Amino acid sequence: xxxxxxxxxxxxxxxxxxxxxxxxxxxxxxxxxxxxxxxxxxxxxxxxxxxxxxxxxxxxxxxxxxxxxxxxxxxxxxxxxxxxxxxxxxxxxxxxxxxxxxxxxxxxxxxxxxxxxxxxxxxxxxxxxxxxxxxxxxxxxxxxxxxxxxxxxxxxxxxxxxxxxxxxxxxxxxxxxxxxxxxxxxxxxxxxxxxxxxxxxxxxxxxxxxxxxxxxxxxxxxxxxxxxxxxxxxxxxxxxxxxxxxxxxxxxxxxxxxxxxxxxxxxxxxxxxxxxxxxxxxxxxxxxxxxxxxxxxxxxxxxxxxxxxxxxxxxxxxxxxxx
Amino acid sequence: xxxxxxxxxxxxxxxxxxxxxxxxxxxxxxxxxxxxxxxxxxxxxxxxxxxxxxxxxxxxxxxxxxxxxxxxxxxxxxxxxxxxxxxxxxxxxxxxxxxxxxxxxxxxxxxxxxxxxxxxxxxxxxxxxxxxxxxxxxxxxxxxxxxxxxxxxxxxxxxxxxxxxxxxxxxxxxxxxxxxxxxxxxxxxxxxxxxxxxxxxxxxxxxxxxxxxxxxxxxxxxxxxxxxxxxxxxxxxxxxxxxxxxxxxxxxxxxxxxxxxxxx
Numbered sequence: 001x002x003x004x005x006x007x008x009x010x011x012x013x014x015x016x017x018x019x020x021x022x023x024x025x026x027x028x029x030x031x032x033x034x035x036x037x038x039x040x041x042x043x044x045x046x047x048x049x050x051x052x053x054x055x056x057x058x059x060x061x062x063x064x065x066x067x068x069x070x071x072x073x074x075x076x077x078x079x080x081x082x083x084x085x086x087x088x089x090x091x092x093x094x095x096x097x098x099x100x101x102x103x104x105x106x107x108x109x110x111x112x113x114x115x116x117x118x119x120x121x122x123x124x125x126x127x128x129x130x131x132x133x134x135x136x137x138x139x140x141x142x143x144x145x146x147x148x149x150x151x152x153x154x155x156x157x158x159x160x161x162x163x164x165x166x167x168x169x170x171x172x173x174x175x176x177x178x179x180x181x182x183x184x185x186x187x188x189x190x191x192x193x194x195x196x197x198x199x200x201x202x203x204x205x206x207x208x209x210x211x212x213x214x215x216x217x218x219x220x221x222x223x224x225x226x227x228x229x230x231x232x233x234x235x236x237x238x239x240x241x242x243x244x245x246x247x248x249x250x251x252x253x254x255x256x257x258x259x260x261x262x263x264x265x266x267x268x269x270x271x272x273x274x275x276x277x278x279x280x281x282x283x284x285x286x287x288x289x290x291x292x293x294x295x296x297x298x299x300x301x302x303x304x305x306x307x308x309x310x311x312x313x314x315x316x317x318x319x320x321x322x323x
Numbered sequence: 324x325x326x327x328x329x330x331x332x333x334x335x336x337x338x339x340x341x342x343x344x345x346x347x348x349x350x351x352x353x354x355x356x357x358x359x360x361x362x363x364x365x366x367x368x369x370x371x372x373x374x375x376x377x378x379x380x381x382x383x384x385x386x387x388x389x390x391x392x393x394x395x396x397x398x399x400x401x402x403x404x405x406x407x408x409x410x411x412x413x414x415x416x417x418x419x420x421x422x423x424x425x426x427x428x429x430x431x432x433x434x435x436x437x438x439x440x441x442x443x444x445x446x447x448x449x450x451x452x453x454x455x456x457x458x459x460x461x462x463x464x465x466x467x468x469x470x471x472x473x474x475x476x477x478x479x480x481x482x483x484x485x486x487x488x489x490x491x492x493x494x495x496x497x498x499x500x501x502x503x504x505x506x507x508x509x510x511x512x513x514x515x516x517x518x519x520x521x522x523x524x525x526x527x528x529x530x531x532x533x534x535x536x537x538x539x540x541x542x543x544x545x546x547x548x549x550x551x552x553x554x555x556x557x558x559x560x561x562x563x564x565x566x567x568x569x570x571x572x573x574x575x576x577x578x579x580x581x582x583x584x585x586x587x
Binding site: 037038039040041042043044046047048050051056059061063064065066067068129132133136137140167172174178201204313314315316317318319320321 | 466469470471473474476477493504507508509510511512514515518519522526529530533539540541542543544545546564574576579580581582583584585586
């Protein structure tokens with residue numbers, strides 16, 4: 001990474017700087033080698049972590065600022081572009097993009113049979129460029145977080161949180177992935193740390209249920225919907241020619257269904273023989289750069305693997321909250 | 324009031340009233356119960372404030388750099404507010420302050436000036452054990468009453484609310500850089516690097532504070548970002564958390580019980 005002007009980084013001894021993973025800023029190494037550990041865990045999660053024999057090592061994080069362009073042509077057509085060379089995305093990575101399989105395209109002719117500006121065809125189109133850009137940004141940030149965890153000698157990363165947001169400049173999105181690196185007491189570190197969105201009692205219950213976390217799994221899918229005339233009328237609350245119409249808006253339903261299906265398929269491709277725990281869909285909608293409606297779906301969860309039989313959970317105690 | 328040493332007259336009067344047994348606190352009833360259960364008694368609501376002129380610092384349009392003067396200003400202002408709050412707690416003979424909140428307010432009448440406020444509830448151990456931190460001051464913590472109780476059950480004790488800050492100017496992209504990436508979805512290393520460095524500096528400073536206190540760890544770390552009034556390319560990165568040490572007592576964390584809530 002390029003140099004940044006601040007005195008602390010320049011003052012680092014060469015030996016210390018050399019120990020830092022090549023892709024990480026020098027300040028990371030300095031922080032990880034300081035005496036006190038830090039953690040983003042809540043106290044309740046910290047308590048559960050200690051009870052499970054996990055020792056927090058450091059708050060670890062990774063970032064990636066990505067230019068986000070609708071006209072991306074890196075290695076293919078705008079509708080089928082692949083990540084640029086050197087991307088951490090690859091087979092088996094926990095952030096394969098949704099656009100890896102066959103694309104989703106669906107056309108919607110004008111049902112009125114009238115040729116005019118108002119009466120037009122529409123379509124739903126998967127946007128692989130957006131999916132690949134997301135996976136590249138998320139993947140780079142995730143990889144850097146894992147590098148930090150390895151630097152700290154971690155066995156795993158718990159309480160992973162990933163966010164993305166627009167920076168001040170247009171079309172620049174920052175991906176930010178954080179977590180708490182932990183070590184299992186009296187146990188050698190594995191070659192690569194595992195990661196999970198879980199922490200605290202949820203993680204404890206996962207172990208009790210006989211599963212161990214392998215890695216976080218996440219994917220984003222994106223569908224651009226150009227409404228045809230009928231969909232446009234219905235979105236405006238009319239059925240065309242001024243009369244109201246109650247019923248399903250099929251094009252919207254298909255776009256919403258497709259975007260979830262694509263995200264699910266992309267995450268499923270990351271799982272191998274493992275299963276997904278705690279899957280969460282997040283759907284957002286916005287207007288496309290060139291018009292139309294964009295529906296995006298992010299699916300996150302923890303890839304888990306069974307290691308023992310299920311421990312029976314004690315019978316739950318009925319309680320009444322007095323507040 | 325130029326330094327932290329002098330408390331206003333009104334403060335002294337309020338604290339004297341609290342010494343007669345009445346206490347004030349912003350703890351909820353549940354928090355109050357758990358703080359009591361942890362063996363502490365609330366003494367009073369304490370606060371510290373500092374109105375600070377943060378000024379300006381020149382920056383290079385195309386260079387990512389830390390704005391050290393602004394960093395120092397944000398640091399000093401918070402430290403002054405925190406120190407004054409600690410001083411109020413010391414006046415009450417407190418062992419610590421729980422539920423600390425650090426706020427920054429801007430007022431229309433003070434351009435480039437901000438008020439930094441630290442608020443919390445001073446507490447004292449009921450069994451007479453001293454919980455003063457390594458610097459001989461009352462511990463401070465942003466933990467809620469519930470979290471404070473849970474932390475004590477793990478055998479850890481809070482040392483201080485530690486923070487690290489870094490005001491960083493993120494370089495603008497030049498015309499050549501912008502044109503060079505037109506139509507591509509690519510990482511922008513200058514932005515990534517700058518944001519990375521700024522957050523790391525803030526976190527390192529927070530950990531340095533914890534190390535100076537002899538803390539073994541920091542729980543509940545939050546990373547906050549604000550541009551305040553400096554424009555979108557100048558950002559303050561604040562890392563804040565509660566430094567803790569292993570106490571002398573053993574962990575007495577109860578085994579969690581599964582429950583079924585009968586509420587709606």
